[in-house]
Amino acid sequence: MDQLSAMRVFVRVVETGNFSRAAATLNMPKTTVTNMVQGLERHLRTTLLNRTTRRVMVTTDGALYYERAAQILAELDELDGSMSNSQTQPTGRVRVEMAGAFADLLVIPNLCDFHTRYPQITLDIGVGDRLVDYIAENVDCALRGGTPTDQSLIARKVGEIGFRFYAAPRYIEKFGIPNHPNELTESHYCIGYLNATSGRIMPMDFCRGDEKLEINPRYVISVNDARSYVNAAISGIGIAQAVEFMVRDAVAREELIEVLPDWDCEPLPLYIVYPQTRHLSNKVRVFVDWLARLVQTLKAEEQRAQIRRAS
Known part of the structure; x- marks a missing residue:
């Protein structure tokens, strides 16, 4: 035996x-x-x-x-x-979970770079925000937005991403441009984002200098998927609080226009999480390190965009 x-x-x-x-x-x-x-x-x-x-x-x-x-x-x-050394390429399958927006707009467009660096690693990417049984499903790690609360997981922060506020031209034609976040509860509509864990609509956070606001906006539609959230905003049904990289193409096509530019939002931390019972193997470690560099590159692009807006 x-x-x-x-x-x-x-x-x-x-x-x-x-x-x-x-x-x-x-x-x-x-x-x-x-x-x-x-x-x-x-x-x-x-x-x-x-x-x-x-x-x-x-x-x-x-x-x-x-x-x-x-x-x-x-x-x-x-x-x-x-025991792996610099002359040995990490090999094997890595199973990772992440939200659809991260997969479609951040990770998959850059996977050719990862494959060039590590041609002997195979990635199985599960897409969605669902709760994962890491052990039973043999998942190596997951990319998650927000601070993890599951004490059974080890979390490594790999960066953070910023939010801005956007509306479609057809929405602006009908409702105008808000001048203050308080208007989102009175004379404007937003896209609601449904928290998969709590089942509640997530509030919108605003900050400008020392001023901080938490708004529970009026909404016509709520969704629990980031891609659907952006598509709803493009349709003109409400204002969205969206991660910049998710709406970059829509802004370039003038399908979305930034509103409330003087207001910021607390950035969303990004974490790689994995079970405490598992040590990071070499193949998983190089993927996590690559992903951390990718997020840092994205953050640098956002900072350059903020400088351009300020000027």
Whole structure:
């Protein structure tokens, strides 16, 4: 019996909750997964898992073995990664999750650069703002906007992005240009952004010098996707508080016009998050570092745009 391989299979069964999902993530036949776990139990002379027709339950011995096995495998992966040198290209698959706007407008347009640097890394990008089970779904890391609140995740801040306020020409023709954020609750409409976690419409933050405001704007439509949010603004149905890189093309095409230019907004921090139970392998580390550089480049472009506006 290959005990190391059997340990990896057992850990995946525990993390995914059943043999079928473990087999799928390991790209193995289910019978092979079952036989390897049974062989490990015979080797250890104990029962690690109790099987029913619907689920797998970890025994007391199984829980103890899982804890130590997961730690040993993580340390072994870290050791393998640390032995890589500058002459060795990182290799393998990296599974990352991110919102659609980050994928479409930030990461994917620059992936040729990443592939040129690291041609032996394959990226699987999951797109969306959904809650992710990092262990069961075998996700290496995620790019998230906002400060993480999940204490089970390790978070590395890779930068921050700024917001401005925009409206379509057809909206301005109908409602005019607001002169103050308070007008957004009285004589104007906005696009509402629905927080996927709380189910509530997110307020708009404004700051100008020492003056800070939080506005709960009137809205006709709310969405929970950044791309739909921008498209709604382009349609002329309301004012949007949008990340600059998301509306750059629409502004260039004069589909959106900046409004309330004297007002700023607190920047949105960007974090790479990953489970505490996982050490960053070399292949994941180079992707995280590349992404951090990409965000910093974006931030520099925003700062140059602010200088142009000020002048």
